[in-house]
Amino acid sequence: MKNSCVRGIVLAGIMIVHPALAAESLKAAMTQFGLIGEWAEHCSQRPSKNNAHSHWSANSDTKGALLTDFGGGQTMRYEIDAAERDNAGHIKLQLVNLADSAQLALLVEMRDGKTRTLSSVSRDGTALIKDGKMVATGADTVSQERCK
Numbered sequence: 001m002k003n004s005c006v007r008g009i010v011l012a013g014i015m016i017v018h019p020a021l022a023a024e025s026l027k028a029a030m031t032q033f034g035l036i037g038e039w040a041e042h043c044s045q046r047p048s049k050n051n052a053h054s055h056w057s058a059n060s061d062t063k064g065a066l067l068t069d070f071g072g073g074q075t076m077r078y079e080i081d082a083a084e085r086d087n088a089g090h091i092k093l094q095l096v097n098l099a100d101s102a103q104l105a106l107l108v109e110m111r112d113g114k115t116r117t118l119s120s121v122s123r124d125g126t127a128l129i130k131d132g133k134m135v136a137t138g139a140d141t142v143s144q145e146r147c148k
Helices: 002-017 026-033
Strands: 037-040 053-058 064-069 075-085 090-097 103-111 114-122 127-130 144-146
Touching: 026 053, 026 064, 026 075, 026 090
Parallel strands: none
Antiparallel strands: 037 053, 037 144, 053 064, 064 075, 075 090, 090 103, 103 114, 114 127, 114 144
8 A cells, every 4th residue: 555655656746747748638739739720621712522621629628629611501510538649740539429429539640731631430440531541432531731
């Protein structure tokens, strides 16, 4: 018992001295990655089926949101429950579709100031996007630039 208390105190001390070792909050991960804001393939064009505008936000340290606007009143809304950056320039996100409660795990990369979804896997393990390609069609996912 005494040993576990000592370990806990030591671990807490390390986290205070080296906060980078502590787990990053969802909001911090999204902010540090640079994801928060509006993104589109062509920002100067209106949202459409071929030019979706993605609006990423973090409402708190533990909750975020993604609104994808396809134009004409067609949107998809997700709650973001987790976000974690890795050392390879990616962010892993856990999302829940607000329309049907479907859960997705996304892997998004940032390259040359643009975002691109590399993978999307549903809770049952079905891959919707794999290696940056839509599984159903084989088409590449689009790179999106930050809109001003």
